[in-house]
Amino acid sequence: MTIQKLSIVIPAYNEGRTIHLILNKIKEVNLINNISKEVIIVNDCSRDNTEDAILKYISENQELNIQYFKHEKNKGKGAALHTGISKATGEYLVIQDADLEYDPQEYNILLQPVMQGVADVVYGSRFMGGNPHRILFFWHTIGNKFLTFLSNMFTNLNLTDMETCYKMFKTEIIQSIDLQEKRFGFEPEITAKISRVPKIRIYEVGISYYGRTYEEGKKIGWKDGFRAIYCILKYNLFSKKTFKS
Template identity: 70%
Template sequence: MTRITKLSIVIPAYNEGRTIATVLDKVSAVELVQSIEKELIIVNDCSVDDTEAQVLAYQQKHQGSLSIKYLKHEVNRGKGAALRTGFQHATGEVCIVQDADLEYDPNEFNLLLKPILDGFADIVYGSRFMGGKPHRILFFWHTIGNKFLTFVSNMCTNLNLTDMETCYKMFDTRILQSLDLKENRFGFEPEVTAKVSRIPRIRIYEIGISYYGRTYEEGKKINWKDGFRALYCIAKYGMLKQ
Protein backbone atom coordinates (compact mmCIF):
# COMPACT_ATOMS: atom_id res chain seq x y z
CA MET A 1 0.00 0.00 0.00
CA THR A 2 1.38 3.40 -1.04
CA ARG A 3 0.81 6.28 1.38
CA ILE A 4 -0.50 9.49 -0.22
CA THR A 5 -1.45 12.56 1.78
CA LYS A 6 -2.15 15.11 -0.99
CA LEU A 7 -3.43 15.10 -4.58
CA SER A 8 -2.48 18.11 -6.72
CA ILE A 9 -5.18 18.91 -9.31
CA VAL A 10 -3.88 21.11 -12.13
CA ILE A 11 -6.63 22.99 -13.97
CA PRO A 12 -5.61 24.93 -17.10
CA ALA A 13 -8.25 27.49 -18.08
CA TYR A 14 -8.71 29.63 -21.17
CA ASN A 15 -12.02 31.48 -21.52
CA GLU A 16 -13.85 29.03 -19.27
CA GLY A 17 -15.79 31.61 -17.24
CA ARG A 18 -19.07 29.85 -18.03
CA THR A 19 -18.02 26.52 -16.51
CA ILE A 20 -15.03 27.09 -14.21
CA ALA A 21 -17.05 27.65 -11.01
CA THR A 22 -19.07 24.48 -11.63
CA VAL A 23 -15.90 22.49 -12.24
CA LEU A 24 -14.36 23.85 -9.03
CA ASP A 25 -17.53 22.92 -7.14
CA LYS A 26 -17.35 19.37 -8.50
CA VAL A 27 -13.65 19.02 -7.67
CA SER A 28 -14.13 20.49 -4.19
CA ALA A 29 -17.02 18.14 -3.43
CA VAL A 30 -15.05 14.98 -4.19
CA GLU A 31 -14.26 12.92 -1.11
CA LEU A 32 -10.95 11.20 -1.75
CA VAL A 33 -10.18 7.82 -0.21
CA GLN A 34 -8.00 7.72 2.91
CA SER A 35 -8.88 11.39 3.55
CA ILE A 36 -6.33 12.52 0.97
CA GLU A 37 -6.08 16.31 0.86
CA LYS A 38 -6.82 18.18 -2.39
CA GLU A 39 -4.60 20.96 -3.75
CA LEU A 40 -6.26 22.91 -6.59
CA ILE A 41 -3.86 24.68 -8.94
CA ILE A 42 -5.69 26.87 -11.47
CA VAL A 43 -3.67 28.34 -14.34
CA ASN A 44 -5.44 31.11 -16.26
CA ASP A 45 -3.89 31.17 -19.73
CA CYS A 46 -4.64 34.86 -20.41
CA SER A 47 -8.41 34.48 -20.68
CA VAL A 48 -10.33 37.47 -22.07
CA ASP A 49 -13.65 36.56 -20.47
CA ASP A 50 -14.53 36.51 -16.75
CA THR A 51 -12.50 33.38 -15.92
CA GLU A 52 -10.25 35.32 -13.55
CA ALA A 53 -13.14 37.00 -11.75
CA GLN A 54 -14.87 33.66 -11.30
CA VAL A 55 -11.74 32.00 -9.89
CA LEU A 56 -10.85 34.87 -7.54
CA ALA A 57 -14.41 34.98 -6.20
CA TYR A 58 -14.31 31.22 -5.64
CA GLN A 59 -10.92 31.46 -3.95
CA GLN A 60 -12.17 34.20 -1.63
CA LYS A 61 -15.33 32.27 -0.77
CA HIS A 62 -13.39 29.14 0.19
CA GLN A 63 -10.40 30.81 1.83
CA GLY A 64 -9.19 28.74 4.76
CA SER A 65 -11.28 25.68 3.88
CA LEU A 66 -9.71 24.64 0.58
CA SER A 67 -6.18 24.83 -0.81
CA ILE A 68 -6.43 26.88 -4.03
CA LYS A 69 -3.42 28.27 -5.91
CA TYR A 70 -4.24 30.75 -8.65
CA LEU A 71 -1.64 31.42 -11.37
CA LYS A 72 -1.95 33.36 -14.61
CA HIS A 73 -0.13 33.92 -17.89
CA GLU A 74 0.14 37.47 -19.19
CA VAL A 75 -0.04 36.18 -22.77
CA ASN A 76 -1.91 33.18 -24.13
CA ARG A 77 0.60 30.31 -24.38
CA GLY A 78 -1.54 27.19 -24.74
CA LYS A 79 -2.67 24.24 -22.64
CA GLY A 80 0.73 22.55 -22.52
CA ALA A 81 2.39 25.72 -21.23
CA ALA A 82 -0.36 26.19 -18.63
CA LEU A 83 0.14 22.62 -17.44
CA ARG A 84 3.89 23.11 -17.08
CA THR A 85 3.26 26.17 -14.93
CA GLY A 86 0.86 24.20 -12.77
CA PHE A 87 3.13 21.18 -12.44
CA GLN A 88 5.95 23.38 -11.14
CA HIS A 89 3.75 24.43 -8.21
CA ALA A 90 2.39 20.97 -7.33
CA THR A 91 3.27 19.79 -3.82
CA GLY A 92 1.14 16.63 -3.63
CA GLU A 93 2.73 13.21 -3.99
CA VAL A 94 0.37 12.61 -6.93
CA CYS A 95 -0.81 15.02 -9.62
CA ILE A 96 -3.73 14.89 -12.07
CA VAL A 97 -4.88 17.10 -14.95
CA GLN A 98 -8.46 18.41 -14.80
CA ASP A 99 -9.83 20.43 -17.72
CA ALA A 100 -11.88 23.50 -16.83
CA ASP A 101 -14.88 22.32 -18.86
CA LEU A 102 -17.45 19.68 -17.92
CA GLU A 103 -16.20 16.80 -20.10
CA TYR A 104 -14.67 14.72 -17.28
CA ASP A 105 -16.07 13.70 -13.90
CA PRO A 106 -13.87 14.48 -10.84
CA ASN A 107 -15.82 11.86 -8.88
CA GLU A 108 -13.67 9.32 -10.74
CA PHE A 109 -10.39 10.54 -9.19
CA ASN A 110 -10.61 7.62 -6.77
CA LEU A 111 -10.72 5.16 -9.68
CA LEU A 112 -7.40 6.48 -10.96
CA LEU A 113 -5.91 6.63 -7.47
CA LYS A 114 -6.57 2.97 -6.68
CA PRO A 115 -3.73 1.36 -8.73
CA ILE A 116 -1.29 3.89 -7.26
CA LEU A 117 -2.50 3.42 -3.68
CA ASP A 118 -2.37 -0.35 -4.12
CA GLY A 119 1.30 -0.07 -5.07
CA PHE A 120 0.92 -1.21 -8.68
CA ALA A 121 1.19 2.00 -10.71
CA ASP A 122 3.29 5.14 -11.07
CA ILE A 123 1.04 6.63 -13.76
CA VAL A 124 -2.64 5.99 -14.54
CA TYR A 125 -4.48 7.03 -17.71
CA GLY A 126 -8.27 7.34 -17.69
CA SER A 127 -9.53 5.81 -20.94
CA ARG A 128 -12.71 7.00 -22.65
CA PHE A 129 -12.67 3.87 -24.83
CA MET A 130 -12.73 1.05 -22.30
CA GLY A 131 -15.11 -0.05 -19.57
CA GLY A 132 -18.84 0.58 -19.20
CA LYS A 133 -18.92 4.23 -18.11
CA PRO A 134 -21.20 6.83 -19.82
CA HIS A 135 -19.80 8.30 -23.04
CA ARG A 136 -21.56 11.12 -24.88
CA ILE A 137 -22.07 10.40 -28.58
CA LEU A 138 -20.61 13.22 -30.67
CA PHE A 139 -18.09 13.29 -33.52
CA PHE A 140 -17.28 10.19 -35.58
CA TRP A 141 -14.09 11.63 -37.07
CA HIS A 142 -12.83 12.83 -33.68
CA THR A 143 -13.14 9.28 -32.37
CA ILE A 144 -11.36 7.88 -35.42
CA GLY A 145 -8.67 10.55 -35.07
CA ASN A 146 -8.11 9.83 -31.38
CA LYS A 147 -7.84 6.11 -31.97
CA PHE A 148 -5.49 6.64 -34.92
CA LEU A 149 -3.21 8.93 -32.89
CA THR A 150 -3.20 6.42 -30.03
CA PHE A 151 -2.34 3.61 -32.47
CA VAL A 152 0.59 5.54 -33.98
CA SER A 153 1.77 6.61 -30.53
CA ASN A 154 1.71 2.99 -29.37
CA MET A 155 3.80 1.98 -32.38
CA CYS A 156 6.47 4.48 -31.35
CA THR A 157 6.39 3.86 -27.59
CA ASN A 158 5.59 0.12 -27.54
CA LEU A 159 2.75 0.79 -25.09
CA ASN A 160 -0.74 -0.66 -25.52
CA LEU A 161 -2.87 2.30 -24.46
CA THR A 162 -6.44 2.69 -25.71
CA ASP A 163 -6.63 6.48 -25.18
CA MET A 164 -3.37 8.43 -25.35
CA GLU A 165 -5.23 11.74 -25.85
CA THR A 166 -7.26 11.56 -22.64
CA CYS A 167 -7.22 14.53 -20.27
CA TYR A 168 -7.23 12.34 -17.16
CA LYS A 169 -3.61 11.40 -16.59
CA MET A 170 -2.49 10.85 -13.00
CA PHE A 171 1.23 10.92 -12.22
CA ASP A 172 3.66 10.39 -9.41
CA THR A 173 4.58 14.08 -9.06
CA ARG A 174 8.31 13.42 -8.77
CA ILE A 175 8.25 11.66 -12.14
CA LEU A 176 6.19 14.42 -13.74
CA GLN A 177 8.45 17.19 -12.46
CA SER A 178 11.54 15.36 -13.70
CA LEU A 179 10.38 15.52 -17.33
CA ASP A 180 11.67 18.19 -19.69
CA LEU A 181 8.36 19.06 -21.35
CA LYS A 182 8.33 21.48 -24.31
CA GLU A 183 4.93 21.49 -26.05
CA ASN A 184 2.74 24.56 -25.51
CA ARG A 185 -0.58 23.36 -26.92
CA PHE A 186 -2.29 19.98 -27.20
CA GLY A 187 1.00 18.33 -28.18
CA PHE A 188 1.44 17.79 -24.45
CA GLU A 189 -0.45 14.48 -24.61
CA PRO A 190 1.82 12.61 -27.09
CA GLU A 191 4.93 14.30 -25.70
CA VAL A 192 4.38 13.29 -22.09
CA THR A 193 3.34 9.78 -23.16
CA ALA A 194 6.51 9.33 -25.21
CA LYS A 195 8.75 10.66 -22.46
CA VAL A 196 7.30 8.57 -19.62
CA SER A 197 7.48 5.47 -21.82
CA ARG A 198 11.27 5.79 -21.86
CA ILE A 199 11.64 5.77 -18.08
CA PRO A 200 13.12 2.43 -16.95
CA ARG A 201 10.71 0.18 -15.02
CA ILE A 202 7.87 2.72 -15.24
CA ARG A 203 4.48 1.25 -14.35
CA ILE A 204 1.66 2.68 -16.45
CA TYR A 205 -1.94 1.58 -15.93
CA GLU A 206 -5.20 2.45 -17.66
CA ILE A 207 -8.75 2.45 -16.33
CA GLY A 208 -12.13 3.19 -17.95
CA ILE A 209 -13.73 6.58 -17.22
CA SER A 210 -16.82 8.54 -18.21
CA TYR A 211 -16.78 11.20 -20.92
CA TYR A 212 -19.27 14.05 -21.21
CA GLY A 213 -17.93 15.65 -24.38
CA ARG A 214 -19.00 19.07 -25.59
CA THR A 215 -19.60 20.57 -29.02
CA TYR A 216 -17.76 23.54 -30.52
CA GLU A 217 -20.82 25.68 -29.75
CA GLU A 218 -20.42 24.63 -26.11
CA GLY A 219 -16.76 25.69 -26.08
CA LYS A 220 -14.67 22.80 -27.42
CA LYS A 221 -11.30 24.16 -28.63
CA ILE A 222 -9.25 21.33 -30.14
CA ASN A 223 -9.38 21.13 -33.95
CA TRP A 224 -7.89 19.32 -36.95
CA LYS A 225 -4.71 21.43 -36.80
CA ASP A 226 -4.06 20.09 -33.31
CA GLY A 227 -4.46 16.57 -34.69
CA PHE A 228 -1.67 17.17 -37.20
CA ARG A 229 0.48 18.71 -34.47
CA ALA A 230 -0.13 15.64 -32.31
CA LEU A 231 1.02 13.41 -35.18
CA TYR A 232 4.15 15.53 -35.56
CA CYS A 233 4.82 15.27 -31.81
CA ILE A 234 4.39 11.49 -31.88
CA ALA A 235 7.07 11.29 -34.56
CA LYS A 236 9.31 13.88 -32.90
CA TYR A 237 9.25 12.54 -29.36
CA GLY A 238 8.24 8.91 -29.90
CA MET A 239 10.93 8.11 -32.44
CA LEU A 240 13.57 9.28 -29.98
CA LYS A 241 12.99 6.02 -28.12
CA GLN A 242 14.14 3.91 -31.03
Protein backbone atom coordinates (compact mmCIF):
# COMPACT_ATOMS: atom_id res chain seq x y z
CA MET A 1 0.00 0.00 0.00
CA THR A 2 1.42 3.40 -1.01
CA ILE A 3 0.57 6.37 1.20
CA GLN A 4 1.93 9.81 0.44
CA LYS A 5 0.30 11.74 3.29
CA LEU A 6 -1.34 11.08 6.67
CA SER A 7 -3.88 13.63 7.93
CA ILE A 8 -3.89 14.13 11.71
CA VAL A 9 -7.22 15.56 12.91
CA ILE A 10 -7.11 17.34 16.28
CA PRO A 11 -10.28 18.67 17.96
CA ALA A 12 -9.28 21.23 20.59
CA TYR A 13 -11.28 22.81 23.40
CA ASN A 14 -9.55 24.74 26.20
CA GLU A 15 -6.20 23.04 25.57
CA GLY A 16 -4.04 26.16 25.62
CA ARG A 17 -1.72 24.65 28.25
CA THR A 18 -0.88 21.49 26.31
CA ILE A 19 -1.58 22.04 22.59
CA HIS A 20 2.04 23.03 21.89
CA LEU A 21 3.29 19.89 23.65
CA ILE A 22 1.23 17.50 21.51
CA LEU A 23 2.23 19.42 18.38
CA ASN A 24 5.88 19.04 19.37
CA LYS A 25 5.36 15.30 19.69
CA ILE A 26 3.72 15.16 16.26
CA LYS A 27 6.55 17.18 14.74
CA GLU A 28 9.10 14.71 16.15
CA VAL A 29 7.41 11.67 14.60
CA ASN A 30 9.16 10.17 11.58
CA LEU A 31 6.48 8.22 9.75
CA ILE A 32 7.44 5.00 8.01
CA ASN A 33 8.23 5.17 4.29
CA ASN A 34 8.69 8.95 4.57
CA ILE A 35 4.94 9.56 4.70
CA SER A 36 4.27 13.29 5.08
CA LYS A 37 2.05 14.77 7.79
CA GLU A 38 -0.90 17.13 7.47
CA VAL A 39 -2.09 18.45 10.85
CA ILE A 40 -5.67 19.73 10.95
CA ILE A 41 -6.61 21.55 14.16
CA VAL A 42 -10.23 22.51 14.83
CA ASN A 43 -10.67 24.91 17.75
CA ASP A 44 -14.19 24.36 19.08
CA CYS A 45 -14.66 27.94 20.38
CA SER A 46 -12.26 27.58 23.30
CA ARG A 47 -12.60 30.04 26.16
CA ASP A 48 -8.93 30.02 27.12
CA ASN A 49 -5.80 30.90 25.13
CA THR A 50 -6.00 27.90 22.79
CA GLU A 51 -6.18 30.02 19.64
CA ASP A 52 -3.25 32.23 20.67
CA ALA A 53 -1.18 29.15 21.49
CA ILE A 54 -1.97 27.54 18.13
CA LEU A 55 -1.25 30.65 16.06
CA LYS A 56 2.00 31.24 17.95
CA TYR A 57 3.04 27.66 17.31
CA ILE A 58 2.23 27.89 13.60
CA SER A 59 4.28 31.07 13.23
CA GLU A 60 7.29 29.47 14.94
CA ASN A 61 7.07 26.02 13.30
CA GLN A 62 6.27 26.59 9.66
CA GLU A 63 8.00 23.34 8.66
CA LEU A 64 5.02 21.46 10.12
CA ASN A 65 2.04 21.51 7.75
CA ILE A 66 -0.74 22.80 10.04
CA GLN A 67 -4.21 23.74 8.82
CA TYR A 68 -6.16 25.71 11.43
CA PHE A 69 -9.95 26.06 11.63
CA LYS A 70 -12.23 27.31 14.38
CA HIS A 71 -15.89 27.22 15.32
CA GLU A 72 -17.51 30.52 16.26
CA LYS A 73 -19.79 28.64 18.67
CA ASN A 74 -18.98 25.63 20.82
CA LYS A 75 -20.48 22.62 19.05
CA GLY A 76 -18.75 19.65 20.70
CA LYS A 77 -15.90 17.24 19.99
CA GLY A 78 -17.87 15.32 17.38
CA ALA A 79 -18.66 18.51 15.45
CA ALA A 80 -14.97 19.50 15.53
CA LEU A 81 -14.11 16.07 14.15
CA HIS A 82 -16.68 16.48 11.37
CA THR A 83 -14.98 19.72 10.33
CA GLY A 84 -11.49 18.24 10.49
CA ILE A 85 -12.43 15.07 8.61
CA SER A 86 -14.01 17.10 5.82
CA LYS A 87 -10.74 19.06 5.35
CA ALA A 88 -8.40 16.05 5.24
CA THR A 89 -6.45 15.46 2.02
CA GLY A 90 -4.24 12.53 3.05
CA GLU A 91 -5.00 9.01 1.85
CA TYR A 92 -5.52 8.03 5.50
CA LEU A 93 -6.38 10.08 8.58
CA VAL A 94 -5.98 9.52 12.31
CA ILE A 95 -7.81 11.13 15.22
CA GLN A 96 -5.57 12.82 17.81
CA ASP A 97 -6.80 14.44 21.02
CA ALA A 98 -5.14 17.72 21.97
CA ASP A 99 -4.13 16.44 25.41
CA LEU A 100 -1.18 14.14 26.14
CA GLU A 101 -3.04 10.86 26.76
CA TYR A 102 -1.99 9.25 23.47
CA ASP A 103 1.53 9.09 22.00
CA PRO A 104 1.93 10.20 18.34
CA GLN A 105 5.03 8.00 18.07
CA GLU A 106 2.55 5.13 17.81
CA TYR A 107 1.11 6.32 14.48
CA ASN A 108 3.55 3.87 12.94
CA ILE A 109 1.98 1.03 14.93
CA LEU A 110 -1.44 1.92 13.52
CA LEU A 111 0.04 2.25 10.03
CA GLN A 112 1.49 -1.27 9.98
CA PRO A 113 -1.71 -3.12 8.87
CA VAL A 114 -2.35 -0.34 6.35
CA MET A 115 1.12 -0.58 4.85
CA GLN A 116 0.71 -4.35 4.60
CA GLY A 117 -2.35 -3.70 2.44
CA VAL A 118 -4.81 -5.47 4.73
CA ALA A 119 -6.63 -2.66 6.58
CA ASP A 120 -9.06 0.16 5.76
CA VAL A 121 -9.58 1.06 9.43
CA VAL A 122 -7.28 0.54 12.43
CA TYR A 123 -8.27 1.01 16.09
CA GLY A 124 -5.58 1.54 18.73
CA SER A 125 -6.59 -0.48 21.79
CA ARG A 126 -5.64 0.52 25.33
CA PHE A 127 -6.60 -2.96 26.55
CA MET A 128 -4.28 -5.18 24.51
CA GLY A 129 -0.54 -5.45 24.06
CA GLY A 130 2.33 -4.78 26.43
CA ASN A 131 2.64 -0.99 26.12
CA PRO A 132 2.59 1.24 29.25
CA HIS A 133 -0.75 2.38 30.71
CA ARG A 134 -1.23 4.88 33.50
CA ILE A 135 -3.28 3.37 36.34
CA LEU A 136 -6.25 5.60 37.16
CA PHE A 137 -10.00 4.95 37.23
CA PHE A 138 -11.42 1.46 37.87
CA TRP A 139 -14.99 2.40 36.96
CA HIS A 140 -13.90 4.12 33.75
CA THR A 141 -12.24 0.89 32.67
CA ILE A 142 -15.34 -1.14 33.53
CA GLY A 143 -17.50 1.40 31.68
CA ASN A 144 -15.31 1.33 28.58
CA LYS A 145 -15.33 -2.47 28.48
CA PHE A 146 -19.11 -2.56 28.94
CA LEU A 147 -19.67 -0.06 26.12
CA THR A 148 -17.33 -2.01 23.85
CA PHE A 149 -19.15 -5.26 24.70
CA LEU A 150 -22.54 -3.67 24.01
CA SER A 151 -21.33 -2.19 20.73
CA ASN A 152 -19.84 -5.53 19.67
CA MET A 153 -23.14 -7.28 20.31
CA PHE A 154 -24.80 -5.17 17.62
CA THR A 155 -21.93 -4.71 15.15
CA ASN A 156 -20.68 -8.32 15.38
CA LEU A 157 -17.14 -6.99 15.70
CA ASN A 158 -14.70 -8.27 18.34
CA LEU A 159 -13.06 -4.97 19.32
CA THR A 160 -11.47 -4.59 22.74
CA ASP A 161 -11.63 -0.76 22.86
CA MET A 162 -14.44 0.91 20.92
CA GLU A 163 -14.03 4.18 22.86
CA THR A 164 -10.36 4.70 21.98
CA CYS A 165 -9.33 8.06 20.53
CA TYR A 166 -6.79 6.48 18.18
CA LYS A 167 -8.75 5.47 15.11
CA MET A 168 -7.17 5.50 11.67
CA PHE A 169 -9.40 5.54 8.59
CA LYS A 170 -9.04 5.43 4.86
CA THR A 171 -10.02 9.03 4.19
CA GLU A 172 -12.38 8.42 1.29
CA ILE A 173 -14.35 5.96 3.41
CA ILE A 174 -14.88 8.15 6.46
CA GLN A 175 -15.59 11.20 4.30
CA SER A 176 -18.41 9.26 2.66
CA ILE A 177 -20.10 8.39 5.97
CA ASP A 178 -23.05 10.42 7.25
CA LEU A 179 -21.82 11.59 10.67
CA GLN A 180 -24.39 13.08 13.03
CA GLU A 181 -23.10 13.08 16.62
CA LYS A 182 -21.84 16.48 17.72
CA ARG A 183 -20.30 15.57 21.08
CA PHE A 184 -18.90 12.39 22.65
CA GLY A 185 -21.23 10.08 20.73
CA PHE A 186 -18.80 10.03 17.80
CA GLU A 187 -17.10 6.78 18.88
CA PRO A 188 -20.16 4.47 18.99
CA GLU A 189 -21.68 6.15 15.92
CA ILE A 190 -18.65 5.74 13.70
CA THR A 191 -18.12 2.17 14.92
CA ALA A 192 -21.72 1.24 14.08
CA LYS A 193 -21.52 2.84 10.65
CA ILE A 194 -18.14 1.50 9.54
CA SER A 195 -19.27 -2.00 10.55
CA ARG A 196 -21.91 -1.74 7.80
CA VAL A 197 -19.52 -0.64 5.03
CA PRO A 198 -19.35 -3.48 2.48
CA LYS A 199 -16.10 -5.46 2.59
CA ILE A 200 -14.58 -3.13 5.21
CA ARG A 201 -11.32 -4.41 6.71
CA ILE A 202 -10.97 -3.40 10.37
CA TYR A 203 -7.87 -4.12 12.47
CA GLU A 204 -6.92 -3.42 16.08
CA VAL A 205 -3.42 -2.90 17.51
CA GLY A 206 -2.19 -2.37 21.06
CA ILE A 207 -1.17 1.14 22.11
CA SER A 208 0.01 2.88 25.30
CA TYR A 209 -2.17 5.25 27.33
CA TYR A 210 -1.16 8.16 29.54
CA GLY A 211 -4.53 9.09 31.05
CA ARG A 212 -5.32 12.42 32.70
CA THR A 213 -7.13 13.06 35.97
CA TYR A 214 -10.00 15.55 36.07
CA GLU A 215 -7.66 18.01 37.80
CA GLU A 216 -5.35 17.68 34.80
CA GLY A 217 -8.16 18.45 32.36
CA LYS A 218 -10.05 15.23 31.62
CA LYS A 219 -13.50 16.15 30.30
CA ILE A 220 -15.52 12.98 29.72
CA GLY A 221 -17.89 11.95 32.54
CA TRP A 222 -20.67 9.55 33.49
CA LYS A 223 -23.27 11.45 31.46
CA ASP A 224 -21.22 10.75 28.33
CA GLY A 225 -21.38 7.05 29.17
CA PHE A 226 -25.18 7.13 29.09
CA ARG A 227 -25.03 9.06 25.83
CA ALA A 228 -22.79 6.35 24.41
CA ILE A 229 -25.35 3.67 25.33
CA TYR A 230 -28.05 5.72 23.63
CA CYS A 231 -25.89 6.08 20.50
CA ILE A 232 -25.09 2.37 20.37
CA LEU A 233 -28.80 1.59 20.37
CA LYS A 234 -29.72 4.44 18.04
CA TYR A 235 -27.18 3.81 15.29
CA ASN A 236 -27.41 0.02 15.40
CA LEU A 237 -31.17 -0.46 15.81
CA PHE A 238 -33.08 2.66 14.78
CA SER A 239 -30.93 4.69 12.41
CA LYS A 240 -29.35 2.53 9.73
CA LYS A 241 -28.30 5.30 7.34
CA THR A 242 -24.58 4.92 6.75
CA PHE A 243 -23.53 7.03 3.79
CA LYS A 244 -24.14 10.62 2.79
CA SER A 245 -26.82 11.14 0.17
